[in-house]
Amino acid sequence: MSLTVTEHALVLHILTQLRDENTPHEAYFSLTHTLSRILLIEATRYLPLASFPMRTPMEETTGARISKPIVLVPILRAGLGMLSAATELLPSAKIGFLGLQRNETTAIAESYYCKLPEMVSATAIILDPMLATGGSAEQAIVRLMTEGVEEIILVCAVASPEGVEYLTEHFPDVHIVVGALDRCLNAQKYILPGLGDFGDRLFGT
Ligand code: PRP
Ligand code: URA
Secondary structure (H helix, E strand, O other), X not given: OEEEEOOOHHHHHHHHHHHOOOOOHHHHHHHHHHHHHHHHHHHOOOOOEEEEEEEOOOOEEEEEEXXXXXXXXXXXXXXXXXXXXXXXXXXXXXXXXXXXXXXXXXOOEEEEEEEOOOOOOOEEEEEOOEEOOOHHHHHHHHHHHHOOOOEEEEEEEEEOHHHHHHXXXXXXXXXXXXXXXXXXXXXXXXXXXXXXXXHHHHHOO
16 A cells, blocks of 8 residues: 655645634635645546647647546545545546445444446545544445455545554555544544544534
């Protein structure tokens, strides 16, 4: 598994606003959108390209285009905040939805929705702002592998060391791109310093 912690001044600047307890719900979508654009540019850096002959107004040359089908997979709910940035960058990508919710007592994710396009041979980009225990990401990864996906890239705003370690051990081929690797989980399996419950802050619940 490869882990990329995106070291970019704008990432730290935007994440600080997302973390701030005084940042209101109405600012969250726009901040999430901008942050997601940067994270996705990093996450798509090494997508496979195919070259083809083409013409500029000046001469014949060689063009490059993304050669594999891409499926964006936002994890409901919070991953929806990252979707508009992803579709802007990858307008031809198909979109699959996985609904996962952590049980408030056990912190174990339960699946409540799944609607995926054809996944065989695709590159799946999982969108989920928070990687805490890694349980939600694990369920998503297992489901996508079962569907025959070729490569998985997981894009998160904030991750815990525990979650990264868990995924590293169990899914060595998954690439993870995060905005920040935080200190640890608390007893309720929330990330510290973190930003609280991303879904609640994004949707105002
Ligand atoms: C959050 C977050 C991740 C998950 C991470 O979702 O968006 O999906 O928790 O935690 P984990 O790594 O311990 O599984 P949540 O279950 O709160 O649902 P929501 O997006 O509907 O708020
Ligand atoms: N989900 C969140 O939204 N925040 C956390 O800190 C952990 C899981």
